[in-house]
Structure formats: structure tokens, C-alpha cells
Amino acid sequence: MVNETLYSIIFLDNERNPIPNCYFELTINGHVITGQANNYGEVQFNRQLVESTPTEYKELNLTFWNEKFPKTEHSTTDSFVWPEGKTSIKALMPDTYIINTRSILNEDDEPQEYQRAYYLVRKGDTWSGLEAKLGINKVEALMFHNRMKYSDQLVEGTKLYYPLGFRTKKEKTEKGEKTNSSSTKQQRSQENGKPIEVASKRGGCFCYRDFTVEEIKKIIYQLRDFEPNVKRTLGYSLFSAKNCNIPNSEATYENFTKELNIAMKKYDIDTCLRKIHFLAQCYHESAHFSTSQELGSLEYLRGKSYYPYIGRGLIQLTHSGERIGEIGYKQYFEYIGKNNYKTDYSLLNRDLHFAVDASGYFWKRGKLLSAGNLLGARYPNSRGVKVNYQKTKVSTHTTIDINLVADDDNIYQVTFLINGGLNGIKERISYVNELKRAFNYEINHINK
Ligand SMILES: [Zn+2]
Structure with a gap:
């Protein structure tokens, strides 16, 4: 039988x-x-x-x-x-797929009469302060809609308009946002009544909480053990490849855990599934957490049309990104309040914080697709990308928050948004599966 x-x-x-x-x-x-x-x-x-x-x-x-x-x-x-x-x-x-697209330069589609919600700039407001207060989504919306950049000063009394319909759409989630806006669960300390972070449940679900150093260690050790060839070369080292300029003293599990937690909180990579997909893609793109720069000899890299803006960070930021909205060095540098991407492009390959932060930024900010691209993208099969798509809202470009695709556990679609193709899809799938095992996802994750 x-x-x-x-x-x-x-x-x-x-x-x-x-x-x-x-x-x-x-x-x-x-x-x-x-x-x-x-x-x-x-x-x-x-x-x-x-x-x-x-x-x-x-x-x-x-x-x-x-x-x-x-x-x-x-x-x-x-x-x-x-x-x-x-x-x-x-x-x-x-x-x-409920993929929230965000429109850029969308003024033309607006009706003649409407009420618009706005944010009134207060004294001492900064972009990062607003992000902490309103959340990155709202700040991005404000920025795009008001054609502002991180390098722009916020002037007290200025009205920053939200995109049409933004407020009403958001209101629904306002309550939910309040509870998870900090991404880390808090409770009152019994000693002094101040909020403290809820202690991590070791081996528990990873939603809305930080990793401990031990957990990250366990996860990465498991990924390395999973591929004996990789382990033979790298052992359990972090960012040890020759072309990686992150100092050895910085490339510790302690620092890496800290930076991952910061970036995951900042960019809403806050559930088990989002973390699994983010780590899987980063693991692949960074040659198993061995480097934060595109691999290849200097000669090879110089041959690239986008040199010196080669892939850097864990998920590699490429191209100069001169055009509005394009993901690239210029945009990211503006985001972090710097304007020297033309001279300091190697920042992302020597500073662990920025290597990780840029990757979270790319993930959250999403791959830029033109309306035509998105509709026409025939991936991963001939039937095309299937997204719920607000055609009327998009007059030029749009981006997709990759978290939302990760929510659907769709490795192919995530890979497409990261890679633009299917490179390494087998490895990426295997990393997602291995990370699910490392997270004990099927058993521990309770919010399915
Ligand atoms: Zn979970």
C-alpha cells in the first residue's frame, strides 16, 4: 500500500x-x-x-x-x-495582490474642487522628526506631493499638503497605527512606571520586536550550515570579503543585530514574513553577508555603464539615480541629508549602518516602475504581473513597498522587484525556506 x-x-x-x-x-x-x-x-x-x-x-x-x-x-x-x-x-x-502604489507628480488627475488635508510645519520640525511622528509613509507622501526633498528646510507655518484622499484612507488604520507605530511592544515597567521594551521571547514569533544578538547569530549560523561550500569559505564571519571595506571591528554580530533592528523598525519590516523575505534577499545580494559591494574585479566593475555607482549596501543600490524618484545614490543621499554622492559613493561599502539602512530604504521605498512598465511587466509568467492597480492615480511613476509583496509570501515577485529578473531564484527560495525553519515560522508565528 x-x-x-x-x-x-x-x-x-x-x-x-x-x-x-x-x-x-x-x-x-x-x-x-x-x-x-x-x-x-x-x-x-x-x-x-x-x-x-x-x-x-x-x-x-x-x-x-x-x-x-x-x-x-x-x-x-x-x-x-x-x-x-x-x-x-x-x-x-x-x-x-493588495499592493499599495504611491503616485508621484500626480496633480493632473485631481478634480476641480476638493478639500485637502495638510500638515502645518511647526517650529523645530525636521524630516526625521516628522517620520517619527507621522510615519515614513506619510512623510514620503508629503514629500512627493509637495515636491520636496530631505535636503529641503522645513519652514515654520508652511502647509504641506497630503495627496488627495490620503487622510481618509489613512484614518481607517489610524488606530492600528497607534499601536504598532513604534513597532516594538512596550509595557510599563513595574519598578518605575516608565515604558520598557517587552523582553524578547527567545524562540518566539519575531513580529513587532527586535532580534537579540543570540537570535541573529543562530539564524546566520543556520544559513551558513545549510550551505557547506559557503561555510567552508566564510565560516561564520560577517562582511569579510576582500572587496568589503566595513572594518572588521565593526562587522560584529552585535553591531549587525543592532543595525538590522534599527532598519527593520524604521522601514516597517516588522513581521516574521517581512523579516524572512528581507533577510533572504539581503543574504543573497550580499553574497551571504560577506560584502556590501557588487562582486567583481575593479576592471570588471569599471566596465559597467553605471560605474562608479555600482551595487553597494546589502541589497545593492545601483545607478546614479538622477531622475526624479529613481532609486539610486542621489536619492538615497538626499534622504540621509547628504549631497556628496558623487564623491562619497563608497560610504555604503564602509559603514555598516548605511549599508543596512540603504537596504531597508530600498525595500520600503520600492522599485520604481513606470505605469507602462508595471502593466507591461510580464513576470513571472506570460500572464503578467497581477497587481491591483490604481490606473487613474498614476500619471507618471509609481513605487511598490516590497513589504506588501512579502506579506503574500511571493518570492518570485519580491525577487523581480529586487533583481529585475530571476537571478539566483533557486537560492533565494532556499533561503526563504531555511529562514522559515530558523524562525520556526510555521509553529511560532501566530498572526497568520
Ligand atoms: Zn510572527
Whole structure:
């Protein structure tokens, strides 16, 4: 008798509610099985049918629909392999990623009459102060909408307008924001009544709290152990590659943990899943946390069209970024209040803080896509990128906060936004999976 373990698929709509009795087609290496889910939106299959084995790779995709979500070209998921060790997976309506796009230079689309919310600049306001007060999203919105930069002075009494509709949209989350605006859970100290950070639960869920040094150590050790070849070269060292100029004395687990915690808090990389995806991509892009600069000989790098603005940071910042909104050195340097990116571009390869911070910035700020690009991007399959997309809002460019894609656990889409292609996708997938094990994600993470 063969093993008759049943695996299940649960079909979910864009609100993540099961879709009862929906119709589906499951394609396995090109062969199609059709059927209907049960009352709970669930269907079961024999394990052997869907799970890849060392000798047989099974590429799956799912098409599902019902009356409310009729079958269209967007009813099909991206191709995937059954995740190792999972007995049940959730299939999300593929064209309903809630990716919040942010519009830039969008004045033209506004109606004639409207009320606009604004922020009144107060004495002593600074951009970083506003970020702490309002959150990075609002500050970015203010900045883009008022065509201001981090290097611009804030003048008392100035009205900074929010984009149209911004306030009303935000109001819904205002309460939620209050509770997690600091990203770190706090409680009153029993000794003196002052807020203190809740002690980290060792081995617990990593949502909304800092890593301890021991935890980061354990995670990175596990990643290294996972690839013996990498471990043979690097051991458990951090940023030890020849081309990395971060001083050895700086490249400690203590400092790295500190910087990761700062950046993750600052850029809303605050849930298990967001942290897993961020670390997986950083791990790949930084050659296993060995460098903060694009690999290659000087000769090779000089041959790059974007030299000297080569990849630096953990997720590598490239290109000079002269155009408005473009992610690059110029924009990032403005963000950190510097204007010397043309002479000090190596900052991100010698200062651990900026190497990590720039990566969080890139992650949160998102890859810049033109409206045309986003709609036309045919990735990762011929059916195109499936995003809920506010066409009317975008007249020029938009960015995607990669956190929101990470929320969907979509490695392919995250990789596309980081890499622009599929480079190293196998490794990136394996790092996500290994990090899930290191986080004990399936068991510990409670906010699923
Ligand atoms: Zn969690």
C-alpha cells in the first residue's frame, strides 16, 4: 500500500476568506485536473500527485473561479512547486495582490474642487522628526506631493499638503497605527512606571520586536550550515570579503543585530514574513553577508555603464539615480541629508549602518516602475504581473513597498522587484525556506 497522505489546497479570495465550492483546474506538468472545492473552499489530493520528489519535479499551477470571481486570464496562479513539508496550502486569488502604489507628480488627475488635508510645519520640525511622528509613509507622501526633498528646510507655518484622499484612507488604520507605530511592544515597567521594551521571547514569533544578538547569530549560523561550500569559505564571519571595506571591528554580530533592528523598525519590516523575505534577499545580494559591494574585479566593475555607482549596501543600490524618484545614490543621499554622492559613493561599502539602512530604504521605498512598465511587466509568467492597480492615480511613476509583496509570501515577485529578473531564484527560495525553519515560522508565528 502506498502512502495515502492527503494534502489540501484552500482557495481564498482577496479578503483571504475561503471561496466555497469554487471550480478549479490544477495543472501538474501540463496535465490538467478539474474539480470543485468543498463548502470550505478546500480540496484534497494524494500527496504523490502534487509533491515533487528528488527524481520528479512537479510544476503546478492553479486556476480557480466562481460566480463572483469569474474565470479570466487572471484566474491562474503563478507556477509553483508544492512547498516542502506542507500538508495544506492556500491559493490566493492571483489578481488581487493588495499592493499599495504611491503616485508621484500626480496633480493632473485631481478634480476641480476638493478639500485637502495638510500638515502645518511647526517650529523645530525636521524630516526625521516628522517620520517619527507621522510615519515614513506619510512623510514620503508629503514629500512627493509637495515636491520636496530631505535636503529641503522645513519652514515654520508652511502647509504641506497630503495627496488627495490620503487622510481618509489613512484614518481607517489610524488606530492600528497607534499601536504598532513604534513597532516594538512596550509595557510599563513595574519598578518605575516608565515604558520598557517587552523582553524578547527567545524562540518566539519575531513580529513587532527586535532580534537579540543570540537570535541573529543562530539564524546566520543556520544559513551558513545549510550551505557547506559557503561555510567552508566564510565560516561564520560577517562582511569579510576582500572587496568589503566595513572594518572588521565593526562587522560584529552585535553591531549587525543592532543595525538590522534599527532598519527593520524604521522601514516597517516588522513581521516574521517581512523579516524572512528581507533577510533572504539581503543574504543573497550580499553574497551571504560577506560584502556590501557588487562582486567583481575593479576592471570588471569599471566596465559597467553605471560605474562608479555600482551595487553597494546589502541589497545593492545601483545607478546614479538622477531622475526624479529613481532609486539610486542621489536619492538615497538626499534622504540621509547628504549631497556628496558623487564623491562619497563608497560610504555604503564602509559603514555598516548605511549599508543596512540603504537596504531597508530600498525595500520600503520600492522599485520604481513606470505605469507602462508595471502593466507591461510580464513576470513571472506570460500572464503578467497581477497587481491591483490604481490606473487613474498614476500619471507618471509609481513605487511598490516590497513589504506588501512579502506579506503574500511571493518570492518570485519580491525577487523581480529586487533583481529585475530571476537571478539566483533557486537560492533565494532556499533561503526563504531555511529562514522559515530558523524562525520556526510555521509553529511560532501566530498572526497568520
Ligand atoms: Zn510572527
